[in-house]
Amino acid sequence: MSSRSKVTDQGSSTTGHGIVRRRGAVLALVIAVVFVVFVLVGAKILVDRSVYTPVAMGPVSAPAGDSGTCTDIIGDLPDRLGDYRDVGVTDPAPEGTAGYRDSGGTELALRCGVNAPGQYTRLSSVEEAGGEQWLRVTDATPGSGLTTWYSVGHSPVVAVTTEGRLDTADLAGVGEVTSRHGDDGDAPAPGPAPLADLPARGGxxxxxxxxxxxxxxxxxxxxxxxxxxxxxxxxxxxxxxxxxxxxxxxxxxxxxxxxxxxxxxxxxxxxxxxxxxxxxxxxxxxxxxxxxxxxxxxxxxxxxxxxxxxxxxxxxxxxxxxxxxxxxxx
Structure with missing residues (x-):
């Protein structure tokens, strides 16, 4: 009896140590996973802080930038435009502006109250997004990749500029805001077609x-x-x-x-x-x-x-x- 009892006691002791070791291993694994998660979260926070920085914007001609309508439009903009996240504008921020960035750090600048561009004529092709009419203008400067979308269906005019990818559908959120706050009766009129003022004899x-x-x-x-x-x-x-x-x-x-x-x-x-x-x-x-x-x-x-x-x-x-x-x- 004493011999069997001794064996049983030794087996119980061995099993107990094994359970303790397994619990220790599981605990170590959990700690390691938690540590990795914290590292990844911390890294993401650091990356976000370095990537999603406010956009620096200089002054441009925006006669209605300080209007009450532009204030309403800027205050009602969505937090995201496609792949772009609202990051604000560095101080001193011009009136009627908003800044966005994508995960690669590409800037998107939004300005309210600007003039309609000279490119907007009777020949212009516009696209609809969010209840707004948009004119796309590609910067012709050699080496520039900038594209600007102008809202031309309401007043004031909003310009959205980026050198990154931006589809018409990504403008829907801005379009909904400009069409809600803007005045379609005072929308900019397209200019004359190029050369239309030149008399031509033809023949x-x-x-x-x-x-x-x-x-x-x-x-x-x-x-x-x-x-x-x-x-x-x-x-x-x-x-x-x-x-x-x-x-x-x-x-x-x-x-x-x-x-x-x-x-x-x-x-x-x-x-x-x-x-x-x-x-x-x-x-x-x-x-x-x-x-x-x-x-x-x-x-x-x-x-x-x-x-x-x-x-x-x-x-x-x-x-x-x-x-x-x-x-x-x-």
Whole structure:
């Protein structure tokens, strides 16, 4: 009896030590997991603090930025716009502004009360999001990846700028706010189509030039006037138009006069067989210059965005040289 009892006692003692060791191992594992969780949470907090910092924004022309409507719009904005999180604006923050960032630190700047851009014309294509009409404008500056969306269906105008990815659907939250607080009766009116103020004689030779031009010019596609609303169609009567999303249009008008800025001896740019004069005066907010062909019986004017590329003038020059009569001065 004593012998069996001794064995039993030893077995109980061994089992007890095993349970203690297992409990210790489980406890150590739990502590390790908790430690890892704390480390990960701490790391995320540190990353968030370094990534989701307020956006620095300088002053720009925003005549209605300090209006009560802009105050209401800024105060009612959603915490997120797609992948972007509200992070605020560094002090001193301009009136009517909000700042967002995505997980990579890319900035998104929102400004209320700005002027409608010069790119907003009868030819502009707008998109709807959140009950608001949005005009997308791509920065034509070489090396820039900035895109700005302007609300043009209500007043005041809101501009949303980022160099990151932003879909129209991501603007729905802002659109709901601008359409709720804004005034659609005072929405900005689109400006005239480029070159619409230039009288054009036209004629068979000019028609031949237009017919010789391609349906596409780089990223630009030619517009069929029959697909436009009556006001837009009237605005481009006598012109050929090519458009690209987010960019100002390419507009050609044949049989025009030379601009007041042209003087004898002015610097010309030769493109194949056609010399061109560039009128460098730009409309407010526009990045398109106007080029005038020289040395032919009819003068062709081309409104050419900064980022349209040389292929446009090359194609137009070929059509001019094939269809217009050269002048003696050439």
């Amino acid at each position: 068979d030779s000019c028609n031949a030039v237009e017919d010789a031009l391609p349906d596409t010019l780089g990223e630009y596609r030619r517009v069929d006037p029959g697909t436009l609303d009556p006001e837009a169609a009237a605005a481009v009567e006598g012109s050929a138009v090519w458009v690209a999303e987010g960019r100002e249009p390419v507009v050609l008008r044949c049989g025009v006069g030379l601009p007041d800025s042209y003087e004898a001896g002015a610097q010309l740019t030769q493109v194949d067989d056609v010399p061109w004069f560039e009128d460098t005066a730009l409309a407010e907010g526009s990045t398109a210059g106007v080029w005038y062909s020289m040395g032919y019986a009819d003068t062709v004017a081309v409104s050419l965005p900064l980022d349209a590329g040389n292929s446009v003038l090359t194609a137009v020059s070929a059509a001019i040289d094939e269809n217009l009569e050269r002048t003696a001065e050439r």
